[in-house]
Amino acid sequence: MDWEVIRFSFFHWESIQQVYPLLLDGWWMTIKLCLAVVPLGFTLGCMIATVHSFHVRMLNYPLIFAVDFFRSIPPLVLLIYTVYGLPLLGWDVPAFGAVVVAFTFNSASYYGEIIRAGIESIPKGQMEAARSTGLTRLQAMIHVILPQAVRNVAPDLTSNTLELIKATSIASVVALPELLRMGRVTQGLVYNATPLIAVAVIYLIMLWPMVRLLSRLERRMMSSR
Amino acid sequence: MSDTDTGRATGRRDPVVEALDIHKSFGDLEVLKGVSLTVDPQELVFIIGPSGSGKSTMLRCCNLLEQPTSGIVRITGEEITAKGVDINLVRQRIGMVFQSFNLYPHMSAIGNVTLALRRVQKMDAAAAEAKAHEALSKVGLDHKAQSYPSELSGGQQQRVAIARAIAMEPEVVLFDEPTSALDPELVGSVLEVMRDLRESGMTMVVVSHEMRFAEQAADRVIFMDGGVIVEEGTPQQVFRDTQHERTRSFLARVTDH
Ligand SMILES: Nc1ncnc2c1ncn2[C@@H]1O[C@H](COP(=O)(O)OP(=O)(O)OP(=O)(O)O)[C@@H](O)[C@H]1O
Ligand SMILES: [Mg+2]
Numbered sequence: 001m002d003w004e005v006i007r008f009s010f011f012h013w014e015s016i017q018q019v020y021p022l023l024l025d026g027w028w029m030t031i032k033l034c035l036a037v038v039p040l041g042f043t044l045g046c047m048i049a050t051v052h053s054f055h056v057r058m059l060n061y062p063l064i065f066a067v068d069f070f071r072s073i074p075p076l077v078l079l080i081y082t083v084y085g086l087p088l089l090g091w092d093v094p095a096f097g098a099v100v101v102a103f104t105f106n107s108a109s110y111y112g113e114i115i116r117a118g119i120e121s122i123p124k125g126q127m128e129a130a131r132s133t134g135l136t137r138l139q140a141m142i143h144v145i146l147p148q149a150v151r152n153v154a155p156d157l158t159s160n161t162l163e164l165i166k167a168t169s170i171a172s173v174v175a176l177p178e179l180l181r182m183g184r185v186t187q188g189l190v191y192n193a194t195p196l197i198a199v200a201v202i203y204l205i206m207l208w209p210m211v212r213l214l215s216r217l218e219r220r221m222m223s224s225r
Numbered sequence: 226m227s228d229t230d231t232g233r234a235t236g237r238r239d240p241v242v243e244a245l246d247i248h249k250s251f252g253d254l255e256v257l258k259g260v261s262l263t264v265d266p267q268e269l270v271f272i273i274g275p276s277g278s279g280k281s282t283m284l285r286c287c288n289l290l291e292q293p294t295s296g297i298v299r300i301t302g303e304e305i306t307a308k309g310v311d312i313n314l315v316r317q318r319i320g321m322v323f324q325s326f327n328l329y330p331h332m333s334a335i336g337n338v339t340l341a342l343r344r345v346q347k348m349d350a351a352a353a354e355a356k357a358h359e360a361l362s363k364v365g366l367d368h369k370a371q372s373y374p375s376e377l378s379g380g381q382q383q384r385v386a387i388a389r390a391i392a393m394e395p396e397v398v399l400f401d402e403p404t405s406a407l408d409p410e411l412v413g414s415v416l417e418v419m420r421d422l423r424e425s426g427m428t429m430v431v432v433s434h435e436m437r438f439a440e441q442a443a444d445r446v447i448f449m450d451g452g453v454i455v456e457e458g459t460p461q462q463v464f465r466d467t468q469h470e471r472t473r474s475f476l477a478r479v480t481d482h
């Protein structure tokens with residue numbers, strides 16, 4: 001083993017000094033992507049779960065089909081459809097927008113299923129009490145059911161969010177200049193893999209607090225049962 | 226709106242609740258086989274009967290939490306089973322109190338009371354809070370306004386649930402076994418609130434096994450069995466001068482312990 005070669009290939013600090021602005025750009029793009037996709041996916045997921053829980057057959061069948069579709073299709077395939085397909089269909093959406101669309105639908109189908117399980121965990125009496133005071137079904141959902149449902153499935157939601165953030169790195173394949181993409185680009189500039197190590201470290205710093213949060217939520221749920 | 230107005234104009238003598246020949250089936254199971262119930266203003270009507278006799282279902286038909294298979298329900302003269310009635314508007318006028326309280330666990334006591342005031346009656350925050358404090362005072366729990374349901378005893382939770390119902394100023398409150406889930410030593414406080422409510426002139430329909438309370442407070446007692454009303458009258462008539470064998474054996478069973 002030639003330690004000097006390993007050091008140069010993977011821990012070449014000088015390379016990072018040279019390209020860190022590009023890595024920061026990539027990091028910022030990843031942040032922006034997450035700030036768009038997490039709330040959008042979550043909100044759409046809440047809407048899907050809400051509609052689902054109303055048991056309107058005419059809405060539920062198409063909904064189940066759509067959710068199944070987005071859950072069975074690999075996110076990368078979906079990404080390629082939206083990034084290269086939407087412009088073909090005449091919607092001149094920038095790559096960022098196309099990526100957001102893909103991840104929103106993909107993640108919403110997962111968020112939706114999780115929240116649906118949460119809604120089903122709420123005793124029937126909650127909806128009845130709310131309706132008995134004159135709240136509409138939708139109002140009862142928004143003010144009474146969803147807040148409790150979301151709390152009950154907080155660990156699954158956090159875990160899903162974690163997966164989603166990690167999955168945004170797939171956008172590097174369609175040339176969106178997010179963190180992993182910029183890692184690959186700068187790797188080509190400095191002729192060593194140190195930027196990819198830096199990328200891993202940045203992901204770690206970004207996601208580790210969420211991982212901690214997740215275990216705390218899981219422990220809290222365990223003890224409250 | 227005009228429907229309601231005419232209903233109220235002629236309404237002084239209109240019954241608050243008028244349910245006519247209510248049938249209700251769940252699939253093949255006919256739970257209500259033609260039950261009629263009339264409740265006059267300021268009346269306290271007590272419904273008793275064995276488990277599964279359809280008491281809860283009857284009560285829930287009165288605010289359409291359960292849709293009757295057939296029959297008509299009128300609230301202060303307005304037919305709420307008619308097509309095109311905004312049931313959410315009607316339900317503001319019918320309070321309901323449940324056996325398991327059904328307080329919203331993620332909201333404080335006052336949050337529980339203000340929710341419908343804000344979202345249904347569209348009051349502003351200050352007005353809703355004032356109203357809620359007033360309702361909580363009536364059940365003796367204004368000092369617990371900021372407490373969450375998990376921080377309250379069962380009796381206190383049920384009193385908050387009563388406050389939630391009466392804050393809307395309903396014309397009638399339906400109680401479905403309000404004390405059945407309570408430890409015996411907590412029952413008294415809830416019954417006391419119900420007694421106060423009756424004194425203040427609230428119209429009430431109560432499903433309960435608290436026979437002593439029925440004797441003291443009810444204007445009328447209805448005994449249901451097998452989806453029909455078997456016997457009906459003043460507490461004196463039903464408890465002392467019982468006419469039907471089914472009523473007698475039921476009363477013997479529940480007053481045993
Ligand atoms: N949503 C429902 N679906 C199917 N069956 C139901 C439903 N609700 C009630 N039932 C049935 O209707 C019958 C009457 O129920 P109900 O709750 O009205 O009785 P109850 O007199 O209130 O009894 P209890 O004293 O046990 O509360 C029971 O056999 C019950 O199983
Ligand atoms: Mg019942």
